[in-house]
Amino acid sequence: MSTITADAHAHAHVEHAHAGSFLSTYVFSRDHKIIGIQFLFSTLLWFFVGGLLALGVRWQLAYPWSEMPVLGKLLFAEQGGQIAPETYTMLFTMHATVMIFLVIIPILAGAFGNFLIPLMIGAEDMAFPTLNMLSYWFMWPAFIAFGASFFVDSGPGAGWTSYPPLALTMTPQVLWLIGLTCVGVASMMGSVNYLTTIIQMRAPGMTMFRLPMTIWAMFITAILQAFALPVLTAAGFMQLADLTLGTGFFIPEGWSANNTPHFAGGGQPLLWQHLFWFYSHPAVYIMILPAMGMVSDMISTFARKPLFGYKPMVYSIAGIAGLGFIVWGHHMFVSGMNPVLGMTFMVATMFIALPSAIKVFNWLGTIWGAKIQFTTPMLFALSFVSMFIIGGLSGIFMAATPVDIFIHDTYFIVAHFHYVLFAGTAMAVFGAIYFWFPKMFGRMMNDSWGKLHFFLTFMFLNGVFYPMHILGMVGFPRRLADPYHYETFRHLLPLNQFITWCAILMVASQIIFIVNFFYSIFFGPTAGRNPWHANTLEWQAPSPPGHGNFDFQPVIYRGPYEYGSPEVDTDYYPQTQPPPQQGTPYSPSGH
Amino acid sequence: MILTGRIPRLVHFNLFVDSVMVEFRNYSVVQSFCRRLVAALAAAGLVGCGQSDPPAFRLDMPKVVANGIAPQHQRAIANILGAMFGTPDNPFALPETGLDQRKLATAAGPVWSDAEGGKHGLYRRHCAHCHGISGDGLGPTAAILNPYPRDYRSGVFKFKSTYTAGQPTDDDLRRILHDGIPSTAMPSFALLPPDEIAALIEYVKYLSMRGQMETALVNYVFDEGFEPEVPLDPAADPELKDIIMNDLMAGVMEGWGAAGEQVILPEDSAIPPDDRTPEQIAESAAKGRELFYGATKGNCVKCHGPTGLGDGQQDDYDNWNKANVQFIDDTKSLVGEVQDLKQNLSNLAGEEREAAELELKQKSQELADRRKLIAHMLTPRNAIPRNLRDGSYRGGRRPLDIFWRVSAGIAGTPMPASGPASEGAQGTLTQEEIWQIVDYVHSLPFERVNQPQRRPVNVETVN
């Protein structure tokens, strides 16, 4: 009986959702799920662009000044296809910019945050649906500004950190800063919304300590954004004023470059670095915490076992976030900052490794004594743990200030943050796409192709990023268009060619994912409500959920990770299922 | 701090707006945006298919258009140059040029290393992105540099030891490659092995000769006023071949061959001794100072400014920018001519009208050509006199270098020669006086100014 009513209810919701025009339903939608999927598609598109930019960088490092495929032919046919050095600086600048501001941050908070938060806490939608829509549409000025900046001069070339005074010598930096500000505004709208929704709109019985880790991570990420972003936005406006209005926040007295004097002065270039990293270090955690949350959910689900140490996990996320505000100086150990500050930042940085270690141990504790199902999302989640260990441990090297003197701005750093951001976050995102795909589109992705995609990506990403540690040990610096000018690095060319070919193959392997993704949207086998037999709330809603999400009023009885509970016969125990002694168990449709 | 005496203003914003407006006026941003977008979309499907065409030497199009060289003749000139000098990938030098073919081959072509680690394609690895494949100073990086990279094709070099009109010696070019040009984007290449430097010098001379030859050919065709139908084929026309090889070529080569004899030799009697006391140096510098401010002789103050900060006359151009300014001005007057022609057209009839229509068509075509060229031209910039208190000397800091600079001026720029124009001629200053100016110039960075430049703020270091 209940099944029929529930379905009819869902149907009514779907009808309601389709009542508006195409534009208001799919384009200017205020439904958090549509907005999440809009974020997902936009960011995946930019992910592709960012990957190609990286291949350009890699090509130059493997075959310096030889004819670059596509790009060289397109822009520099008269030069024999070899790119210009300022194009190389544009390539790595825009690779980082696109990947950080247009892919990782929006895909975590924008795509998954939007899609999952109301579903996982049992809300109908976000607290402020219009604001939510605006947070997506404020990404578009950023897309346009960043996209247009490619075509001004030779594109932005001051690195993703846009350090003045170099940045002040470049016109495209104006568009770059406008883009950055719009991303900031969009994130800000999102974070306000997430905080309010999580605090105010939880379903009955959903106490804070019954929230899934994903939601905890999104919650703390939103706090980080709310407190750190205003600083970056202000700093961005200051640099914009230096560029266009002739102020001198970041310009020392009597400064000139490229034989062009700048009349304002009295500023300090290091001020930008402080302001920038005051945001961007917490941003590093904005880029990893939600991934950690999602990985915790996936690991517990497929280990069929409760998450080991739920509360320590929550506290360690909070610890990372708190410490994250007082470690920004570790990006500036050799910047000319007072060395005493370097020492204090070093101690704080050492301690931020602690909560990360606790999380790793707890994930290992979770799969200890489990019954692991090696599904595609589980493989990605486990690889996250495996790769995060490397990324976390390599961080200790650069936290050690004397060692950082040597490895700062070398490929050791590049290896470190790619292990965290690509091998960590991006792999978690892939896993999350495979995991929540049935909920988003109502169909399953192909598991065998998914596993092949995982295997190739995993192999090649290690081929790309692991040898970079070795490059860094030789002192191989970042951002050089032709490092082989230096005798010290001349013998590293073959290793760089190996890395480049791994990178090309890694990008090529993503074709499997793209095909699988689009094929499954239309032709994948239909998924029920709960294809993974998971506990969390979103799996009790229809797949895909209609407008308003739930076809019943969810009531929460327990935490999200009661897998293998002796209380029930099944190895999972949904959060909405009343305990057996409290009358008839509620059975949502789809089983 | 106001260093140059200009009014502080919203520099960057103005530059930004100006550049955007200029670009939009020529539709080049829109054009290039659309072109790149279309090309990117098209190329996305053609990843890595085939090699692109080997790069070719470009003709100096503004010069060609300004001289009204017909397209047939443009091709003929390119063919003659190709036969004489080869291509960027396969350069060769006629024996008359005196260039070393082996060195040219090392410097030219795409970048690669042979099995023994020998480097090839040196010019494209180190130079081409600024100075351009053709040596025209129009590489992709050129537009963002200030000053712009040198265009070798005129054969005029700024920093050299020879008389104003002379060509530089190999040593002069080697000195520039060794030290770079401080306070410009030209870095030092001192760390390249001597044989690579020698190869690059050879190639720069090669590009320069090729460019001078091109100019000579363009001027010849213009002077002779050939009809477009007249073929210019030296293979079929022995007379033309003779003119090219014996008249034009010889004229170009003469300067390069005689470079060694053109060096300005300081007279032993005029050279100040090395063991002067500080008082003697100060005395000499004081005399130099008088010349610096002298109204008739010297008169350095006119451009370098009363404080030597380079804030005197700043609105002149060097030859390279002047040519562009001239081209733009001519184009502007052409716009007027075309408008006049259009207005007059209605007053005319019969044959007169036909002739006017033909003229209008030709002029409109030229105008369109010129506009296209201006869109890709480096925006002309003024030649800014050196700030002599800065302590950086573009052509070298040795007294001898500065002596040469004052004596021969800086070829191609508003900096005039104060010494003789050729051996035995009379200059405005004697060598003694030039040496006094050298002493004054050397003392300038240490001379007190009424607006002292503030030293960098010391950072607190912890002891």
Add this chain to the structure above:
Amino acid sequence: MKHFWALVFLMVPVFGVLTFVVAPYFNHWFPKDISEHGRVIDQLFMFILWLTGIIFIATEGALFYFAWKYDARANPEPVKFSHGSHTLEVVWTILPAVTLLFIAIYQMNAWADAKMRKPNIPVTAEITGRQFNWDVRYPGHDGELHTPDDIVRVDGDIHFPSGEEVLLIIKSADVLHSFFLPNLRMKQDVVPGMEQYMWFKARETGRFDIVCAELCGWGHYKMKGRATFQPRREFNAWLDEKLTEQQTRTIAATAE
């Protein structure tokens, strides 16, 4: 292959360790250290490498072992229904905390030596980074910078005396640069408007690379310098030679 995925995860520690074992044999290791203090930095690096290496093997090994043993297809045991262990949490909080604190304190001295304890000696040279070259200014005979007898070189070939402490002022003429001497394990960003000190002591003589390690524009990669370390006597002779060269007034003097 029942345990295929577990073996995939086993490849991480195996190849991870192997890479670091093999790399030195291909000379893919630290560049030669010629400084007094560089040994400390290398030792610290190696200490952290061993420490993290052990943790790396232990954690990745545990991941492999659990993936092998607790594979749902191979493990007949029911899952251990556990929400965690308070004791374990305390243990694995305190152990890393102590280790990290140890590393933090252990390295403070090396940091202070490298960046905080400026030696009280005359400045050997002033080095200016500009787009795109390293210029150097030696004080000349009067021992003072910015006087007419300074020796200024703009060719990026910078000489230093070896076997003694060297104190440099480093600064920038335009944008940020970073003065990086890989063979001395020394690096310091130069910031326009700031003068900074750098000091080191070379044990050996020879010619080594100077690298710019902070993005300074399109020509960042061109900003190559060469540091030549030579005994004091040769260094002084070189300085004299360059001073003479800088005062050249005759053509004869240029012929070498």
